[in-house]
Amino acid sequence: MNVSSKTISPAAINALKDALTHIYWTKDDLKRFVYNTITNKAIVNTIDWVTPKKYEIASNLIDRMCSRQDIYRNDLFALFEQAVNFNDFSHLKRWDDPDVKIQRAKDAVEALRKQAKGYFEVVEEKKKTEERKKVVQEKVKNTTALKTKLDELNQKFMDIAISSDAQKRGYGLEKLLNELFTLFDLDPKASFKIIGEQIDGAFTFKDDDFLLEARWVKQPINASDLYSFAGKINGKRKNTLGLFVSMDGFSTECLQTTSSDLRCLILMDGMDLNAILTERISLDDLLYRKRRHASETGNIYLNVNKILVS
Template sequence: MKKISAAAINALKKALSTVYWYKSDLRSFLDHTITNKQILSYLDWNDYKRNICSRLVDLLVKNEEKTQNDLLKLVYELCNMNDFSHLKQLDDGTDKEKAAKESVAALRKLSKGHLEQLKEQEEVEERRNHVFKKQLEQSAVREKLEEIKTDFYALVSSSDAQKRGFQLEKLLKDLFNLFDLDSKASFRITGEQIDGMFTFENNDFLLEAKWHKDPVDISSLDAFSGKLSRRLENTLGLFISINGFSSDSIQAHSTGRRLMILMDGSDLMAVLEGRIDLIQLLVRKRRYAAQTGNIYLGIHEIMKGK
């Protein structure tokens, strides 16, 4: 970035000496603006305010290779000042306020190019920070997915079906919370066991999860449909069966009012392996059900772009 012009430097000195009347206010402003505290240590606060301001700016200019960021930040903060009402309370306050406004306006005019460059730098830095934050988030998601996937593999080898079912509920809760789906654990209402609940696209979804040896049949989907019909009208359902669904159960519940969408073990593995995120998976399944009436869309069809 090119150096600040001599005219802008003089305007900076004048603006800095007029925006604050009391040295204590000026000192507080500089403490919050200048990051190089060593520069501030060279100032003699027993001197006149105008001399203090001139000394500070001269030090910043003299060491501009190291202190340009502080110099530009000082210009930036002063140019962003619009309220000088604190000067009105003083003797001749109206004149002091007018002088501060005029000096800041002059600085703003002379340093316009630098302010634009500084703003551009800030925008670049903001974009860089956004990308970095996104990368960190994605990295954190990947790490957590890997952890959940490891837990899932451990369940696959488990011979205790009851324990496996309980652990599956916990695993799914962790997975849904990872994708900010506000998952609730299992609960019981008026004799009905609900495996879980989450919110997606402004709809409440009841969650049913099964890990049976055989594909889920019509009776299981019938029972889940009954639970959904007893909830509020905008309540939908997601039925997860690790070993899939019988073809007749899918067909039977793909007619009439479709209250649920289906997810199987292949879908779950695709999410755990990072081939598709959970939100995208649910969006595709729900859209497909709305467009075709079919409540089941497998991951293989999704990956083909269906």
């Protein structure tokens, strides 16, 4: 982890030396602690761990690291962090006068915490800043990927639109919708058959299961088609709804109906799909607003332009 360029105060350095001297009683234990904490371990073997007293060893180590912070700055931070958070002194109970040794160690660590407080506040803020930056970068990355995929789907949409083959348009629309629902994590399922019924697809949105009917027939859909689709939903579990997609819209009767037989449906047309593919509204938001409108008013159609200006 890269740490802040803030200068480490001499008082904090001295407090670190003192803490390292007291948190372990033997030189070997201190050596293992340092070795397991830092990344650039070669420096451990450049220190005399036998002849000098423990404080001199800690002082020699920290002074060398401070003199080459271009190499050891992150290791210094690691030692600061481990020493500041040191709270298990039970190993000192093995030696004479354990209570005295433990108290000295606790006092040394507490003194280090006070001296290093400002330094760690700066480091923590830098860490939070880096984390926020990563979140923003990930969001930008995801947004860019979403835009790229929507652009691809929009091109497919235009290619389908110029086809004069109604069956080909219908199949292309089903495939496009499946890709769109996948993009928005709606767990789509391709067309399938249930005894006597053809279902164009299915997906899940906010705990509701939806069956899908998709048409591209160059003329508005009549109310009879809606009743037929609603009949397929009857008998399914209670929170099953239906999304009827008609690229060329719906008859006036369909748009104005508040029949209770059709309240399991919401309607989507070519303007809706265009608004999604051109990033004027997300599929999630569109479905949510249409479903809520149907629940509140009984009207199963809501023009996307009314959503965009509200």
